[in-house]
Amino acid sequence: MPETRSTSTDWGIALVRLALGVIFVVHGVGKLFGLGPTATGLDGFAGFLGGLGVPLPELAAVGVALVETVGGLFVLAGLLTRYAAALIAVDMLVATILVHFPQGFAVSNGGYEFTLTLFLVALALVFLGSGALSVDRAVLGRGRTVPTVG
Incomplete structure (x- = not known):
């Protein structure tokens, strides 16, 4: 199927991925390693989750920290973006x-x-995919969105 999406759309998706990815890498690294402007470390974040009544807060802290760090890196690269x-x-x-x-x-x-806002931007990427300027497209041949009409 021929690609019908414009180059400006691909650049727009790349900029959305950049914005979301940077935010989540910074927050994830703060939770995972206790570094940066949002540093809490795993112990601090697990304590916070425990205070909210989240079950197994230590495991939840690791899960969230990994989702934010690795997920942010994947979104930045456009790898398995959806x-x-x-x-x-x-x-x-x-x-x-x-x-x-x-x-x-x-x-x-x-x-x-x-x-x-972050939830809705992430959800938009689930629907849009990674765009042409991505590892998904370059290596895996994925990341295409639904072709535009007209």
Whole structure:
């Protein structure tokens, strides 16, 4: 099937992947290794999850840290993008419901506006795929979106 999507769409998808990927790598590395501006480390993050009543908080902390770090790297590279973005979307949906929704909308009050945005951007990548400027396309021949009409 011939590719009918425009080059500007591919660049747009690449920029969306860049924005989402960088955010999640930074947050994931902060949880996994205790480095960077969002550093909590696994112990600190597990303690936070335990305080929320999350079962097996140590295991959940490792899972979330890996989803954010590895998922963020995969989204950046455009590798298995739909799967990585789906895991990130679930991560943000849970964070929105458990942590941020009770605080209201405004991010300045710990609200859900940022996590909801990240959830929706990740969900968009699930539907859009990785685009032409991706490992998915270059190596695996995947990442195509539904052809545009007209």
